[in-house]
Amino acid sequence: MDANTAGTLAGELARSASALETAAVGRLHALHAALVLGVENAEAMQRFISAYLEGDGDVAAAKSIPAQALGDAGKVVVRGDVDRILREAKFRQAPACARSPRAVARILHGVASPAFPREDWAKKDVWQRHSLVDFADLVAVASEAFA
Secondary structure (H helix, E strand, C coil), rough: CCCCHHHHHHHHHHHHHHHHHHHHHHHHHHHHHHHHHHHCCCHHHHHHHHHHHHHHCCHHHHHCCCEECCCCCHHHHHHHHHHHHHCEEEEECCHHHHHHHHHHHHHHHHCCCCCCHHHHHHHHHHCCCCEECCEEEEHHHHHHHHH
């Protein structure tokens, strides 16, 4: 396999992994929306849960909860949490290829991965702490910490 083919395959794999990750974040938002609505409207909660279990309601449900925009103060808070994750022994012990801004954002959003399983991270207060913040904003703040 030549370098061009390997690069193309790597790009396709990255796009596929990103799509799966986006879907997982969408499912988390859908579940959160169902729980919030369920307090006031059992019928709406039923629709969200059905969409969640059928796997076709991710986008609509996620859009029902606006992502929080990060202002300067929010970025400072997120950056502090990013720094805490980077100091965690469990993060530093993970393979170098798994330690990335995207991995940090996943932890802050509460999206588990094989390198950073829920069982290890849910006990930490940074786990899912910024689940309503736009995922791309979390990746951007974490990228600054890695620079």
